[in-house]
Amino acid sequence: MPGGGHGDGTVGVFGGHTDFTDARRFWDFRSPGHGDINFEDIIVALNDVGYRGPLSVEWEDGRMDRLHGATEACAFVRKLDFTPNAAAFDAAFARKQ
Numbered sequence: 659m660p661g662g663g664h665g666d667g668t669v670g671v672f673g674g675h676t677d678f679t680d681a682r683r684f685w686d687f688r689s690p691g692h693g694d695i696n697f698e699d700i701i702v703a704l705n706d707v708g709y710r711g712p713l714s715v716e717w718e719d720g721r722m723d724r725l726h727g728a729t730e731a732c733a734f735v736r737k738l739d740f741t742p743n744a745a746a747f748d749a750a751f752a753r754k755q
Contacts, residue, residue, distance in 0.1 A: 664683075664684045665681070670684065671684045677720075679720040689727045689731050689734075690715060690735060691730075698738050701738045705740075713739055715735050
């Protein structure tokens with residue numbers, strides 16, 4: 659199966675004219691935490707470059723009830739949106755007591 663087990667290759671990467679959730683599709687929209695994207699890596703990268711703006715999730719998952727999925731996605735992103743350390747990690751150990 660192409661793409662690490664995604665689809666069967668009969669409709670191509672962009673899915674042709676198939677509906678979302680069609681098992682032949684190479685990829686599909688999934689709720690955060692249920693797909694292949696490592697969102698924690700994205701949060702770390704945003705923190706590393708000093709991004710302090712809002713996070714926005716466009717939720718789409720044809721396999722999940724909309725209210726359940728959107729609520730779960732919001733909680734998932736809030737859990738991952740940790741505050742970065744304001745000082746170097748070792749600085750806490752350098753202070754004289």
